[in-house]
Amino acid sequence: xxxxxxxxxxxxxxxxxxxxxxxxxxxxxxxxxxxxxxxxxxxxxxxxxxxxxxxxxxxxxxxxxxxxxxxxxxxxxxxxxxxxxxxxxxxxxxxxxxxxxxxxxxxxxxxxxxxxxxxxxxxxxxxxxxxxxxxxxxxxxxxxxxxxxxxxxxxxxxxxxxxxxxxxxxxxxxxxxxxxxxxxxxxxxxxxxxxxxxxxxxxxxxxxxxxxxxxxxxxxxxxxxxxxxxxxxxxxxxxxxxxxxxxxxxxxxxxxxxxxxxxxxxxxxxxxxxxxxxxxxxx
Amino acid sequence: xxxxxxxxxxxxxxxxxxxxxxxxxxxxxxxxxxxxxxxxxxxxxxxxxxxxxxxxxxxxxxxxxxxxxxxxxxxxxxxxxxxxxxxxxxxxxxxxxxxxxxxxxxxxxxxxxxxxxxxxxxxxxxxxxxxxxxxxxxxxxxxxxxxxxxxxxxxxxxxxxxxxxxxxxxxxxxxxxxxxxxxxxxxxxxxxxxxxxxxxxxxxxxxxxxxxxxxxxxxxxxxxxxxxxxxxxxxxxxxxxxxxxxxxxxxxxxxxxxxxxxxxxxxxxxxxxxxxxxxxxxx
DNA sequence: AGAAATATTTCCAGAATGTGGAAAATTGTC
DNA sequence: GACAATTTTCCACATTCTGGAAATATTTCT
Numbered sequence: 058x059x060x061x062x063x064x065x066x067x068x069x070x071x072x073x074x075x076x077x078x079x080x081x082x083x084x085x086x087x088x089x090x091x092x093x094x095x096x097x098x099x100x101x102x103x104x105x106x107x108x109x110x111x112x113x114x115x116x117x118x119x120x121x122x123x124x125x126x127x128x129x130x131x132x133x134x135x136x137x138x139x140x141x142x143x144x145x146x147x148x149x150x151x152x153x154x155x156x157x158x159x160x161x162x163x164x165x166x167x168x169x170x171x172x173x174x175x176x177x178x179x180x181x182x183x184x185x186x187x188x189x190x191x192x193x194x195x196x197x198x199x200x201x202x203x204x205x206x207x208x209x210x211x212x213x214x215x216x217x218x219x220x221x222x223x224x225x226x227x228x229x230x231x232x233x234x235x236x237x238x239x240x241x242x243x244x245x246x247x248x249x250x251x252x253x254x255x256x257x258x259x260x261x262x263x264x265x266x267x268x269x270x271x272x273x274x275x276x277x278x279x280x281x282x283x284x285x286x287x288x289x290x291x292x293x294x295x296x297x298x299x300x301x302x303x304x305x306x307x308x309x310x311x312x313x314x315x316x317x318x319x320x321x322x323x324x325x326x327x328x329x330x331x332x333x334x335x336x337x338x339x340x
Numbered sequence: 341x342x343x344x345x346x347x348x349x350x351x352x353x354x355x356x357x358x359x360x361x362x363x364x365x366x367x368x369x370x371x372x373x374x375x376x377x378x379x380x381x382x383x384x385x386x387x388x389x390x391x392x393x394x395x396x397x398x399x400x401x402x403x404x405x406x407x408x409x410x411x412x413x414x415x416x417x418x419x420x421x422x423x424x425x426x427x428x429x430x431x432x433x434x435x436x437x438x439x440x441x442x443x444x445x446x447x448x449x450x451x452x453x454x455x456x457x458x459x460x461x462x463x464x465x466x467x468x469x470x471x472x473x474x475x476x477x478x479x480x481x482x483x484x485x486x487x488x489x490x491x492x493x494x495x496x497x498x499x500x501x502x503x504x505x506x507x508x509x510x511x512x513x514x515x516x517x518x519x520x521x522x523x524x525x526x527x528x529x530x531x532x533x534x535x536x537x538x539x540x541x542x543x544x545x546x547x548x549x550x551x552x553x554x555x556x557x558x559x560x561x562x563x564x565x566x567x568x569x570x571x572x573x574x575x576x577x578x579x580x581x582x583x584x585x586x587x588x589x590x591x592x593x594x595x596x597x598x599x600x601x602x603x604x605x606x607x608x609x610x611x612x613x614x615x616x617x618x619x620x621x622x623x
Numbered sequence: 624a625g626a627a628a629t630a631t632t633t634c635c636a637g638a639a640t641g642t643g644g645a646a647a648a649t650t651g652t653c
Numbered sequence: 654g655a656c657a658a659t660t661t662t663c664c665a666c667a668t669t670c671t672g673g674a675a676a677t678a679t680t681t682c683t
Binding site for chain 1: 350351352364365367368369371372375376378379380382383386402403405406407409410412414420423424425426428429430431432433434450453464466468469471473476477487488489491
Binding site for chain 3: 350351352353354364365366367385386387397398401405420
């Protein structure tokens with residue numbers, strides 16, 4: 058089990074380094090340009106769009122008609138104006154769900170890696186489980202144990218336990234009710250009592266500790282990340298071999314992880330401006 | 341209807357009534373299909389996408405490469421997975437017409453969440469469909485069923501039914517004519533008669549009720565939000581597990597949702613000034 | 624370790640498909 | 654009422670897209 062898993066690398070023929078390698082689809086490229094034009098102004102006539110995009114009206118009309126059928130643009134039949142459609146919003150909204158936390162977290166975990174030289178994981182909580190969505194690997198011999206997309210058990214990882222610690226009592230109860238207490242090592246919590254004794258101390262301390270509970274010889278610390286409603290949406294963790302993770306260093310790393318998590322919470326909920334203003338409107 | 345205004349009418353050759361008149365651009369149509377696929381999953385490989393969209397891998401690759409150059413999709417060079425991109429979000433978010441309501445509604449739904457401790461959804465109606473544009477999730481074990489960007493069926497949700505209830509007879513007729521009555525649960529309305537019996541009582545009551553019609557075990561209440569012309573532009577709903585939603589509580593929540601909707605109507609139609617000045621510029 | 628299977632990217636001949644000028648059908652203006 | 658402006662459709666032409674196959678890599682067998 059403690060085999061250092063290799064990250065899933067890219068398969069297939071590698072992309073050439075040429076700047077415009079790969080395909081070029083003219084009609085699609087033009088359609089995207091039209092969407093950009095439409096996004097600037099709210100409601101344009103066909104001829105205005107054609108003029109702005111520098112394309113013949115018939116071509117613009119054909120592209121818009123196709124987009125309209127897919128609901129990516131609206132065409133007001135009263136006044137003939139074209140606008141960006143709800144369908145586009147629907148697709149665009151998926152971006153927040155999928156990419157917001159990883160995009161925000163990447164620079165933070167990168168700095169964490171450089172400071173600690175241990176593996177850093179960023180995991181998202183989807184209501185049932187934690188999923189690793191970004192990571193930075195330490196350069197040591199012992200490498201990452203979770204790969205991108207790996208699921209972290211709530212009862213046997215620092216990330217999972219810190220989520221339990223900050224959840225509402227009702228939600229925590231629901232999680233505990235269906236907990237299966239799979240035993241990964243001899244130190245894995247196997248009863249609710251044992252687990253909750255551990256979890257109870259996390260909130261005051263500010264971070265959770267995994268003391269060889271998932272993998273023998275590995276210790277980790279983690280802290281939760283919140284959204285603007287103060288709901289935990291994920292966690293950041295630092296893990297390394299027990300020989301390097303003395304109790305003393307665990308405390309220092311724990312405080313560092315907690316401050317990194319706080320920073321990500323601030324970024325995620327829009328306190329600081331690192332993302333385009335559109336983010337703020339729809340969080 | 342006082343429709344004697346000198347509204348600018350549509351100019352140019354009128355569109356034919358044929359359903360698929362106008363242009364068809366295959367490559368663009370396919371690209372939109374790919375975006376839809378990507379929006380559903382969080383990260384897919386090329387071959388998965390090709391399989392799902394039922395297109396040859398080389399074609400998919402060419403389209404994705406074009407979209408990537410325009411930032412509409414991301415391609416992770418580490419693991420080769422494709423996701424929806426920031427550019428897509430930026431264009432979708434530029435949909436100014438749907439921007440005003442979420443901005444206004446956010447504080448209202450936040451208070452609604454704190455008062456009720458149940459999931460609150462704010463959806464916008466664009467004449468064809470209802471789309472969730474903001475939400476506040478309850479802290480309980482049972483969570484939201486609709487996420488941002490989700491489409492709400494008119495016949496099987498409280499939000500949809502309250503829109504039908506306040507629409508003009510002509511518009512309601514048009515909606516009913518193309519209603520497909522998809523059955524989500526055993527309680528979903530499956531005939532126009534059944535649906536309209538329900539809808540008929542909504543206006544007098546002030547709110548609509550979804551009694552496990554979309555999801556078994558879930559009940560919800562909703563009320564419509566109007567613009568300054570008294571046209572319904574969206575709805576706010578509160579939903580929770582049936583065990584917590586007694587008939588008695590449904591009545592109380594319904595009245596509360598109705599008053600929240602009224603407040604949003606007032607704010608939206610400009611009775612009170614709560615928005616920052618820069619907002620005006622975008623209207 | 625080598626072979627087979629799987630995956631991504633590029634290439635290219637062939638033709639399907641998109642292109643855009645022109646015509647048709649309207650509304651607005653003088 | 655004629656003319657200008659605008660949107661939509663039409664259609665001949667060849668540009669542009671298509672998709673099978675090859676190239677190049679990783680993962681999994683044997």
